[in-house]
Amino acid sequence: MTDSVARRMDMKSLLTLSVLLALIREDKGQKPEVFLLPTFSDVFAGDDITLICKGVGEPIKWFINGSQQSHQGSSMLLTAVTSKDNGKYECERDGSKIPPYTLTVEELEPHAQLSPSIGGAVMSKGGGRNLELYVDDDAHGWKCFALRGESGFRLNPDVKTDKTAVIYAQLNEAKRATFWCKNGTQRSNAVTLKMTELRVMLEPPAAPAWLGESVALRCAVWGGKAEKATFYKDNNSIANTTEDTYIITNATQADAGQYKCHATYRYSHISADAAQQEGHSDAQELKVIGRPPAATVNSTSPKNLECFCRDCPANCTSSYWYHTLFNDSFACRRLPKNTDIITVEEGGLYSCRRVCEKGFSRFSNVYSYTAQPEPVNVLAIIMAVILMVLGVLIVVLIVLKCRKRGGFSFQVMDRWTGGDFDQIQFTNLPHASRGQGQG
Template sequence: MDMRSMLILAVLLALIREDKGQKPTVSLRPKFPQVYIGDDVTLICNRKGGSKPTTWFIDDKQQSHQDYSMFLTAVTPKNNGVYKCVQDKLMSDPLILTVLELEPHAQLSPSVGGAVMIKGEGRNLVLQAEDDLKNWTCSVLRGVSRFGLGVNVDEQMKRAVIFAELKEAERATFWCQKKNFSRSNTVTLKMTEHVVMLVPPAVPALQGESVDLRCVVWGGSKLEKAVFYKDNTKIINSPEGTYTIVNATQDDNGKYSCRATYRFSHTSAGAALKEGDSDAQELKVIGGPAAAIISGSTKSLQCSCPRCPDNCMSCHWYYTLFNDPHSRRRLPENDQSITAEEEGLYSCRFDCGKGLSRFSDSYSYKAQPAEFGGLLYILLGVAALIILMGVIVWMLKRRKCGGSNVQVTGRGIPCFWSWHRRSEDTPCQRASRHH
């Protein structure tokens, strides 16, 4: 064996020995400094030499999951714990996952649509934050690789738009952040190659709220009917293609799918009926952070948060146009009471330091007809008072003329003109003296 071959062999042996002694590492993707309730995150167990058969432990309890990556959807404090993994009989150091029961400082949401897209499709995501969006960046996690995205900022509307696409990934998680501190929630989009799609919301379903599951047929076909299934069990027929869970609870968790009957009537009036099944999509209902409560009477609004932590002291107010849910802007007031000035939707929430409470329900303020009516009544009352005073003055003047409506003097002059001549005797007075 020549010197070159011996050198290569020595290097390979050193690498093998190094690889065998290298412990695996559990890492969090995306690398968030804070994990908020409702986030989608991925834990990766990896060591030098690539992925291996993996055993996972949470709080020292072995898990059935064996892939080197673990995707956690809509995390809650129930996901808190110490995560470890084992590869080649080597155990990693622990990673402690702590989920805050708060919302992040910015919101990311689809402009239209839900969590499922057809292969090759794209969608706009809208970012809303309380400060200048120029310093915000947005990213996507496809698999275990992170990519930066272009951000189109609308300074006037105080929002930004990113274009979300999956490329070749089956699933991708999108988020935006500012200098590794303030960030938005995560939005996970999933790819399907089926013509029929079961589309859940792109943001976590919250307990007690209404959740719409839609059965959609790609390509502009006419939906005749849809049948919805939960965990492969039929639950409802829907001619409209929508299944609404009115008051969502954790009993509604599960995998949902639909079977659609449809026809491509836009291509031919006599197009034949077709049927197709969707992929199964997971629905996870979570409790969510504490929500602020808004109350009011006409223009006077109050905000409270009985379930918020004690450190939630500052109140934030927001105004949204009636016809544009993405136009929300923060108002300058920080008190728990404000007066509505413009017609629109008002909401509030509390600042808790590392995050915020959930938004309150929106309060719809319109200029009340009763307010205009009240002003009208006041104006009519003032006018009536002026008229009454005029009548009283006229009656007093009439009494000075002797009590009759019109007295004719000897010269034929009506005596109600007499008050115009106060500096001298009136015709009435002269006539009475003659009599």
Template sequence: MDMRYPLILAVLLALIRDGKGQTPTVLLRPNFPQVYVGDDVTLICNREGGSKPTTWYHNEKPQQSYQDYTMLLTAVTPENNGSYTCEQGGLTSVPFTLIVLELEPHAQLSPSVGGAVMTKGDGRNLVLQTDDDLKDWACYVLRGVSTFVLGLDINKEMKRAVIFAELKEAERATFWCKKKKALLRSNAVTLKMTELLVMLVPPAAPVLQGEPVALRCVVWGGPKLENVVFYKNQKEIISSSKGTYDINNATQDDNGKYSCHATYSYSHISTGAARKEGDSDLQELKVIGGPAAAVISGSAKSLQCSCPRCPKNCTSYHWYHKLSNDQQSHTRLSENGMSVTPEEEGEYSCRFDCGNGFSRFSDSYSYKAPPQTVNVMPIMIAVILIVLGLLIVLLIALKRRSGGSDVQASKRDKDKTTGGEYEQIQLKDKDQAVYHTLGESTGKEQVKDEAEGGYEALQKKQEEGVYHTLGQGEGQGEGQGGYEALKNVKAEVYQTLSTDDTKKTEKEAEEGYEQPSQKNKDYETVTVEENPYEEVKKQMDKEKNEETQ
């Protein structure tokens, strides 16, 4: 007998004994230091050389729905807390304790667009936001049971970073980010792949109880949807042409697996495109309670933050401001008290710091700066002063106009009192004004008639005024008893009409004399400083009396 056979047999027995004696180990993937409510995690029953058929236990109760060496837990809650063990080949693992914190992690990771499902070979941007500097942050992806590091594109000005998420060949992948040498991390985002043209797309974030949720039925290539039928747990629930199933107030009753059947055509490519139909994959919808949410309230002067359902160790406040036109990024404010005074317009929110995590963000409070109050008193005073000034100017103008009319009216009245016999004379130098009567050579009757026609005012222009009578026969045709002013360079000489010249007929005498051009007046009105009529009239009366005697 060959001595080599017993040696080979001993080695084989030792190997078999070592394989059977190895205890399975439960591993957590991703290997989070803390698990937060809403995370997707995977438990792996790891045993080298062991068989894959696995029995899982949760708090010593067998979980019949899990028979593979991995156990996927989606959107975990405190109900998932407890001890987990796995059994392979008659060997049971050491218990693994899972504790789910009913809080939110430090940072937020979310898709820039789209939901939790995308087609094979597709990719999507995920946006990371934190309260502090992004310098020491790194991002990872779990595909199957393997973890990979992702590149991080940091935007320092906007205080956010972007990673490109792709599934490659995996059916699903979980993405998250973590701060190096610290326990701070973001929430986990799970994306799933489909190879079908028709997709039911749930939101990437966990669905929280009481919040609205929309399930979209999408067809690759963007064709025109003619009709969509939605199913829950393979039972038809609604038919619609919109392509969206809306749940206004999500509850635990909405949990289940959803799918859709779409009727569509690529009419935007070709008007004669044929009608097509297709079904989507099943997608799980799980509604959870989620962590306690902060509550924000405010007025025109301040905003207040509270959290009645938060644990007692939640004592610090974090305030955030987000511009209305930028929903992807927010900025943490320096205030950490219960209330803040808003300074710029936008959306404000708050949350509580509870040590190992945070409360949920409050609803956004849209703040608009109140219109600035203007002190109208100076404006009113200025307007009143301007109005008063205008009124005063108007009254002065009216008074002057009325005064001028009164003066003209009074002068016209004075003219009328003279019976139209005299014409006002304005004297620049009353001492040198000389008046002469009509010459006696015209005869007494002619003098009488001419006296009734009145006298013409003689005005001295320069140093002295000299008035002379006209010669006989000059200008009788110009009117009865009228006078004609003859101007000289240095003096004005006025002469009386002569009675020896050619006499006018009786008819011409009756027609009267032509008066100087006036507007609706018999006589021209000349402004005088003193009225000389009385002296002229006395002189005329004196001459008449002498003639009659």
């Protein structure tokens, strides 16, 4: 065997070995990639998402926009994302880089709202919670989904009214699960619920904490109520109270962190002499993020209203208008007009939001309009009075004129003759001749 033949065989063997190694790295033939869970076509501000580095091999390295991260797991959880999280997410397994995933977060509100009817984002093991879906148009046709780990499930919403539906959310054995609803290309926000096996639980709201708004953190006790509660942020005590809720007013980035609580409680509803108990909750992350831009209602005149949004994307090209009666604050209806400017007639509260290519702006401020009574046409009344006075004056002048000429006559129906008329003549006579008859 010549040296050249031997070298060709060695190269062929190396090539075969590299192919086998590539097949092994591709995890039973599956293409290595970075993919998103849930598989949203559009990601909205406030969503919780997970990026999965699919493939085999260790170690695992993550890069965001080319910068290496400290995270080394095969999945990267991103909570309450905003446009600050935009960029290229790339992972490397055993020295081989995998094509990146480009994340783009829409700073808009989605087409429907999903939220717990009661409670927050944390539930006891084995528990469940109703999530209510609210839509602008028609709740029929919407479908809902749950993601537990990497497994997805479809849920059938129970339509309650034209605009609302309810799903029952359960975690089963999962530590956390994400729920959302869709209708074609439109979807709701995503709600993430987390499980705890402790009797004491800190319940942050299911929605993100928004900059400048209030946030309520509740120290809940499974099957009871906290008599005393101590709240902690990043392991530092921040409040000790007999109330079970800690409220952050005007939230800022400084309020972000890990929160937990310690509760003292007793099941006195079971036994009057129940022993006092106490316990800690799990730590829960609180992120504070900026909200999508809000629309503004501007009154160009008492009846003409304009909807605009200075910070909205350029693809926000129309507006939805909403009207609520003064005496029925729950009867909010969307007006049929889909224009930037409307003329109002009916009294009540008016608001708007901009309609964009992939979602909505936030709702605007509320404009209060009180319907005015129809204005009185003073000129018409004055003209009518003048005409009436002129009419009376004309009649008086005619009567006076006739009297000066010596008399006037009119006819009187003879009620005894069945309709014949007699003419009666009234004549102005001198006083001396009034007693004489007429020939």
